[in-house]
Amino acid sequence: xxxxxxxxxxxxxxxxxxxxxxxxxxxxxxxxxxxxxxxxxxxxxxxxxxxxxxxxxxxxxxxxxxxxxxxxxxxxxxxxxxxxxxxxxxxxxxxxxxxxxxxxxxxxxxxxxxxxxxxxxxxxxxxxxxxxxxxxxxxxxxxxxxxxxxxxxxxxxxxxxxxxxxxxxxxxxxxxxxxxxxxxxxxxxxxxxxxxxxxxxxxxxxxxxxxxxxxxxxxxxxxxxxxxxxxxxxxxxxxxxxxxxxxxxxxxxxxxxxxxxxxxxxxxxxxxxxxxxxxxxxxxxxxxxxxxxxxxxxxxxxxxxxxxxxxxxxxxxxxxxxxxxxxxxxxxxxxxxxxxxxxxxxxxxxxxxxxxxxxxxxxxxxxxxxxxxxxxxxxxxxxxxxxxxxxxxxxxx
Amino acid sequence: xxxxxxxxxxxxxxxxxxxxxxxxxxxxxxxxxxxxxxxxxxxxxxxxxxxxxxxxxxxxxxxxxxxxxxxxxxxxxxxxxxxxxxxxxxxxxxxxxxxxxxxxxxxxxxxxxxxxxxxxxxxxxxxxxxxxxxxxxxxxxxxxxxxxxxxxxxxxxxxxxxxxxxxxxxxxxxxxxxxxxxxxxxxxxxxxxxxxxxxxxxxxxxxxxxxxxxxxxxxxxxxxxxxxxxxxxxxxxxxxxxxxxxxxxxxxxxxxxxxxxxxxxxxxxxxxxxxxxxxxxxxxxxxxxxxxxxxxxxxxxxxxxxxxxxxxxxxxxxxxxxxxxxxxxxxxxxxxxxxxxxxxxxxxxxxxxxxxxxxxxxxxxxxxxxxxxxxxxxxxxxxxxxxxxxxxxxxxx
DNA sequence: GGTACTTGGTATGAGCTTTTAACCAAGTAC
DNA sequence: GTACTTGGTTAAAAGCTCATACCAAGTACC
Numbered sequence: 001x002x003x004x005x006x007x008x009x010x011x012x013x014x015x016x017x018x019x020x021x022x023x024x025x026x027x028x029x030x031x032x033x034x035x036x037x038x039x040x041x042x043x044x045x046x047x048x049x050x051x052x053x054x055x056x057x058x059x060x061x062x063x064x065x066x067x068x069x070x071x072x073x074x075x076x077x078x079x080x081x082x083x084x085x086x087x088x089x090x091x092x093x094x095x096x097x098x099x100x101x102x103x104x105x106x107x108x109x110x111x112x113x114x115x116x117x118x119x120x121x122x123x124x125x126x127x128x129x130x131x132x133x134x135x136x137x138x139x140x141x142x143x144x145x146x147x148x149x150x151x152x153x154x155x156x157x158x159x160x161x162x163x164x165x166x167x168x169x170x171x172x173x174x175x176x177x178x179x180x181x182x183x184x185x186x187x188x189x190x191x192x193x194x195x196x197x198x199x200x201x202x203x204x205x206x207x208x209x210x211x212x213x214x215x216x217x218x219x220x221x222x223x224x225x226x227x228x229x230x231x232x233x234x235x236x237x238x239x240x241x242x243x244x245x246x247x248x249x250x251x252x253x254x255x256x257x258x259x260x261x262x263x264x265x266x267x268x269x270x271x272x273x274x275x276x277x278x279x280x281x282x283x284x285x286x287x288x289x290x291x292x293x294x295x296x297x298x299x300x301x302x303x304x305x306x307x308x309x310x311x312x313x314x315x316x317x318x319x320x321x322x323x324x325x326x327x328x329x330x331x332x333x334x335x336x337x338x339x340x341x342x343x344x345x346x347x348x349x350x351x352x353x354x355x356x357x358x359x360x361x362x363x364x365x366x367x368x369x370x371x372x373x374x375x376x377x378x379x380x381x382x383x384x385x386x387x388x389x390x391x392x393x394x395x396x397x
Numbered sequence: 398x399x400x401x402x403x404x405x406x407x408x409x410x411x412x413x414x415x416x417x418x419x420x421x422x423x424x425x426x427x428x429x430x431x432x433x434x435x436x437x438x439x440x441x442x443x444x445x446x447x448x449x450x451x452x453x454x455x456x457x458x459x460x461x462x463x464x465x466x467x468x469x470x471x472x473x474x475x476x477x478x479x480x481x482x483x484x485x486x487x488x489x490x491x492x493x494x495x496x497x498x499x500x501x502x503x504x505x506x507x508x509x510x511x512x513x514x515x516x517x518x519x520x521x522x523x524x525x526x527x528x529x530x531x532x533x534x535x536x537x538x539x540x541x542x543x544x545x546x547x548x549x550x551x552x553x554x555x556x557x558x559x560x561x562x563x564x565x566x567x568x569x570x571x572x573x574x575x576x577x578x579x580x581x582x583x584x585x586x587x588x589x590x591x592x593x594x595x596x597x598x599x600x601x602x603x604x605x606x607x608x609x610x611x612x613x614x615x616x617x618x619x620x621x622x623x624x625x626x627x628x629x630x631x632x633x634x635x636x637x638x639x640x641x642x643x644x645x646x647x648x649x650x651x652x653x654x655x656x657x658x659x660x661x662x663x664x665x666x667x668x669x670x671x672x673x674x675x676x677x678x679x680x681x682x683x684x685x686x687x688x689x690x691x692x693x694x695x696x697x698x699x700x701x702x703x704x705x706x707x708x709x710x711x712x713x714x715x716x717x718x719x720x721x722x723x724x725x726x727x728x729x730x731x732x733x734x735x736x737x738x739x740x741x742x743x744x745x746x747x748x749x750x751x752x753x754x755x756x757x758x759x760x761x762x763x764x765x766x767x768x769x770x771x772x773x774x775x776x777x778x779x780x781x782x783x784x785x786x787x788x789x790x791x792x793x794x
Numbered sequence: 795g796g797t798a799c800t801t802g803g804t805a806t807g808a809g810c811t812t813t814t815a816a817c818c819a820a821g822t823a824c
Numbered sequence: 825g826t827a828c829t830t831g832g833t834t835a836a837a838a839g840c841t842c843a844t845a846c847c848a849a850g851t852a853c854c
Contacts, residue, residue, distance in 0.1 A: 044406050244614060257720060327650060
């Protein structure tokens with residue numbers, strides 16, 4: 001449930017077996033259709049070991065056998081795939097304005113999605129609403145007969161996942177909330193893994209974990225909505241890990257300074273990223289009333305010069321932030337999500353343009369950094385929380 | 398020699414034994430004087446396993462037994478310490494203006510240090526000079542009878558450690574140099590581990606690895622000299638890892654933008670950090686001739702208003718960079734090294750002051766970020782390279 | 795001083811996991 | 825139909841940690 005608090009933990013034979021099972025499962029996830037022989041080559045394990053562990057995984061219904069691979073002069077191998085039909089992962093993203101719930105397969109494909117408007121309220125009330133909706137989902141025909149591996153929850157603020165504890169969610173008015181402790185008693189039927197994380201961290205993890213093809217060395221997720229957050233995931237060939245700071249916290253990239261002497265931010269400093277590109281900055285610059293969404297308010301007004309100029313400037317600031325991230329961490333991939341991506345090209349073209357124009361040639365002799373803008377990131381964080389559940393389940397006995 | 402290229406590597410019994418040996422060794426390194434019984438508690442291994450592995454480590458002379466611990470009503474335990482008397486780690490930092498060589502113990506304590514002025518030249522010539530000096534060190538009475546575990550080399554530019562290959566060192570004029578391949582044939586007597594890394598990454602790793610007391614969750618090293626570089630190390634309770642970007646490269650934090658529309662940088666952009674705080678920026682602002690060192694040139698002039706103002710402004714920019722790092726990654730510790738720290742309070746007081754004044758209260762409800770300025774970072778990168786050698790040796794058969 | 799008790803460390807057999815090697819299965823080439 | 829190649833399984837062997845029992849060396853107390 002919680003992480004290992006010990007500084008340097010030894011391992012026994014069961015640890016070794018879990019390690020190898022995880023390696024095999026990740027190999028199949030990353031390359032669906034591989035055969036046992038392929039796995040043996042890729043993991044460095046022997047045919048015998050792979051055979052035994054695959055049998056176990058087939059029996060647990062984590063893997064399924066597929067068709068025969070065509071052979072080139074020998075017995076054809078039996079292809080293996082993740083078995084997406086027997087289990088379900090639950091993820092919840094409790095945002096400032098809405099709750100997003102997802103139930104997805106081991107391959108990250110959504111089975112059910114729920115998006116509810118929900119004004120900020122007390123933790124207890126939010127937990128109550130969530131529990132009712134989750135129970136509703138669990139009763140749905142689509143997933144009723146699946147085995148639930150656990151539930152991951154994300155919140156919009158710094159989280160210490162080891163406690164687990166939400167430290168602070170300014171936009172919800174919450175502080176030091178052990179949110180899972182409120183939710184668990186309401187959902188005793190969920191016996192799998194429970195975990196809590198920051199929204200951007202979970203999204204970053206999910207984008208990495210369910211990344212199609214070869215996963216990058218590291219990945220940054222930039223969450224652009226009311227505020228600006230980020231998550232960093234590094235995978236050193238093994239299970240990817242979220243890079244966290246002090247006490248498991250993560251930074252608040254929205255409060256990095258881009259424009260010294262600029263506008264005052266609610267954090268007390270001047271010229272933070274959030275004074276230039278966040279939802280509330282755009283809202284303030286264009287006098288959008290609080291009851292209206294930024295995207296809905298601006299779609300009809302995109303041709304107004306004032307709106308176009310504001311979004312272009314915000315986009316350039318976003319580009320500068322991307323550039324700084326690139327020069328600080330050089331991640332092979334930066335994924336942008338959050339409600340602001342709904343503003344489309346008016347915001348994003350200036351951002352990507354700025355980035356491309358100013359990316360220094362000092363570093364990237366070859367390969368480029370890929371910047372991927374999500375069309376719809378409504379369920380990205382929730383799916384990321386589900387991914388974290390799966391990663392934990394893979395490593396569990 | 399090279400990292401594991403395989404995506405998800407399985408492990409066998411010998412892997413498990415190495416894992417546990419590493420856990421025990423790290424425990425003793427982190428808490429010198431522990432007993433076998435303490436180790437069993439800390440690592441979660443049984444007394445029997447700990448006893449057997451400790452015996453092996455004593456035999457290999459990685460550990461030594463110390464005095465008896467006073468007991469509280471039972472047999473007193475035998476304390477264990479790293480054995481710093483039998484092995485030696487070699488580290489080389491090939492900088493733009495000088496070469497720094499170090500030989501140190503398993504505890505990171507220096508045995509020999511060499512600092513040579515060396516103008517930029519060809520990779521081959523540099524390798525030749527280094528080989529001669531390393532051989533000289535190896536013949537020294539202090540380390541002649543020790544067993545050498547390997548050699549780590551750092552270079553001032555992006556390095557892909559897996560190849561290993563220096564991608565680009567603008568200040569040396571080198572590009573795509575497999576530097577170890579030049580050095581290895583000249584030093585056949587060094588049979589241990591060879592590795593190559595970026596200077597800031599190695600320094601960050603070393604500061605983490607030889608960190609006294611409980612190591613932080615992560616650590617950022619900021620290298621401030623001619624250019625500005627950084628390294629990020631994250632230790633998730635196991636062996637710490639350097640967080641790298643695309644192709645093993647690391648970003649160039651000196652080219653993050655702090656002042657949009659500011660001075661032009663040699664990278665082509667405007668307002669980079671390096672236009673504000675780097676050695677060459679200060680040199681340009683105060684007309685320091687290239688043949689003179691920045692620190693030496695400015696020490697006698699610190700009372701001049703122009704110098705004081707320039708350094709105060711540079712310091713504030715450095716403070717802003719620290720703030721942005723803090724808000725991006727929230728590392729519990731930021732270590733500052735590099736020749737610019739030689740400018741002392743004139744630069745650093747404004748930097749730390751700016752940081753403290755602007756650090757937003759949003760995040761740090763408790764614990765603070767620690768910023769540590771190294772008095773003398775001459776051999777920090779070289780020692781870090783030696784630390785990387787040790788970390789690799791610990792995990793090797 | 796002797797005994798009971800507590801804690802540190804070692805030795806031995808059991809249990810589990812991977813490996814080795816031999817074997818069977820199922821295709822192609824000729 | 826036979827030789828050959830590759831995929832996968834099985835049984836014995838090797839290796840590691842663990843549980844248990846045992847010995848070692850101190851304190852507390854009578």
